[in-house]
Amino acid sequence: MNPIYLDHSATTPVRSEVLEAMHPYFMEIYGNASSFHTFGQKAKKALEDSREKVAEVLGALPEEIVFTSGGTEATNMAVKGALQGNLEKGNQIITSSIEHHATLHTCQYLERRGYEVTYLPVDRWGRLDPEDVEKALTDKTVLISVMHANNEVGTIQPLEEIGTMARSRGVLVHTDAVQSVGKITVDVNELKVDFLSLSAHKFYGPKGVGVLYVRKGVPFDALFQGGHHEWSRRPGTENIPAIVGLGRAIELAAEEMDEVSTRERALRDRLWSAIEAGIEDSYMNGHPIDRIPPILNVSFDFVDGESVILNLDLSGIAVSTGSACTSGDLEPSHVLLAMGIPPRRSQGAVRFSLGRETTQEEIDYTAAVLTETISRLRSMSPAYADRKRR
Numbered sequence: 004m005n006p007i008y009l010d011h012s013a014t015t016p017v018r019s020e021v022l023e024a025m026h027p028y029f030m031e032i033y034g035n036a037s038s039f040h041t042f043g044q045k046a047k048k049a050l051e052d053s054r055e056k057v058a059e060v061l062g063a064l065p066e067e068i069v070f071t072s073g074g075t076e077a078t079n080m081a082v083k084g085a086l087q088g089n090l091e092k093g094n095q096i097i098t099s100s101i102e103h104h105a106t107l108h109t110c111q112y113l114e115r116r117g118y119e120v121t122y123l124p125v126d127r128w129g130r131l132d133p134e135d136v137e138k139a140l141t142d143k144t145v146l147i148s149v150m151h152a153n154n155e156v157g158t159i160q161p162l163e164e165i166g167t168m169a170r171s172r173g174v175l176v177h178t179d180a181v182q183s184v185g186k187i188t189v190d191v192n193e194l195k196v197d198f199l200s201l202s203a204h205k206f207y208g209p210k211g212v213g214v215l216y217v218r219k220g221v222p223f224d225a226l227f228q229g230g231h232h233e234w235s236r237r238p239g240t241e242n243i244p245a246i247v248g249l250g251r252a253i254e255l256a257a258e259e260m261d262e263v264s265t266r267e268r269a270l271r272d273r274l275w276s277a278i279e280a281g282i283e284d285s286y287m288n289g290h291p292i293d294r295i296p297p298i299l300n301v302s303f304d305f306v307d308g309e310s311v312i313l314n315l316d317l318s319g320i321a322v323s324t325g326s327a328c329t330s331g332d333l334e335p336s337h338v339l340l341a342m343g344i345p346p347r348r349s350q351g352a353v354r355f356s357l358g359r360e361t362t363q364e365e366i367d368y369t370a371a372v373l374t375e376t377i378s379r380l381r382s383m384s385p386a387y388a389d390r391k392r393r
């Protein structure tokens with residue numbers, strides 16, 4: 004069996020069609036998109052074509068699309084830019100306790116500088132209650148930042164309801180849609196958001212390139228100062244090969260979304276059925292229905308998620324404990340703790356994230372290796388022996 008990659012929520016390989024689209028922009032069409040000559044204008048055309056592709060998928064206008072170096076930068080731009088651009092309105096931001104660190108650490112940074120941040124709790128499925136969001140509003144609230152789909156458990160937030168309520172109260176909304184773009188429909192008008200972050204490497208595009216959607220007319224300050232690139236909202240010479248790759252990747256992801264999602268959902272459910280039937284004391288984390296198709300997060304009692312990952316890796320299977328940015332960190336996941344999952348059970352969590360090329364054979368093999376691995380690890384656990392004796 005070839006190595007099996009079930010960590011697509013951490014990152015994905017670049018698709019051959021994407022690489023092919025990017026290729027001419029390294030050595031042939033290498034002009035600076037701000038230059039007036041033909042070299043520059045060809046690069047400019049590629050930049051604008053890509054912007055149009057992104058806008059079309061998100062239901063946005065091309066001028067609302069700002070290219071960035073990825074999801075983290077887009078989120079920093081949105082959160083800091085919205086607050087800085089609306090200082091006369093207030094200094095409060097509302098977010099959830101299960102955001103990616105791109106949002107959480109940005110909020111903590113702002114808190115240290117005197118802004119007020121409200122971190123809202125979630126239920127046991129990892130969902131925010133829109134009523135809690137409404138109750139947290141004050142006359143100083145500038146921004147609500149709530150992720151679309153969670154990167155550890157896949158739960159989808161009721162953004163439409165939050166967006167509708169926020170709009171009626173004159174409050175801006177940002178969503179981190181890094182995990183949802185390309186997996187489920189993401190339309191900025193249906194979701195009623197003012198800012199949205201996405202990242203190409205989560206949908207078979209290159210790393211180091213992303214987008215911040217900024218609704219037309221919304222007051223917003225740039226994070227960086229420099230040239231007039233991206234209407235001065237994100238200065239710096241544009242990374243044309245990466246931007247072309249992002250455009251091609253989002254176009255392909257949108258075209259194939261229904262077919263790929265149906266397949267991933269079926270395989271994910273097959274994996275869970277095998278785990279549920281074959282491994283006692285295993286618990287699925289995340290919303291049973293309102294969840295993006297590729298993610299299955301499971302806690303196995305009496306084992307550490309890190310040991311499971313290392314052992315599966317030795318068998319050629321790549322999975323993770325949750326966020327790639329926190330793996331290696333032995334603290335239980337802040338997402339699972341916020342969902343009320345006890346620390347011990349949070350530490351036994353493993354995230355399987357499927358991809359467009361995942362096969363049934365790979366899933367069946369993973370289930371078999373996992374069953375054997377958990378049983379072997381538990382045979383070394385005194386707590387498990389105790390439980391068996393009782």
Ligand code: PLP
Nearest residue numbers: 073074075103105154181182202
């Ligand atoms: N937000 C979420 C939900 C993510 O999963 C990630 C990536 O792990 C990011 C933000 C950061 O994106 P990037 O790696 O493009 O900076």
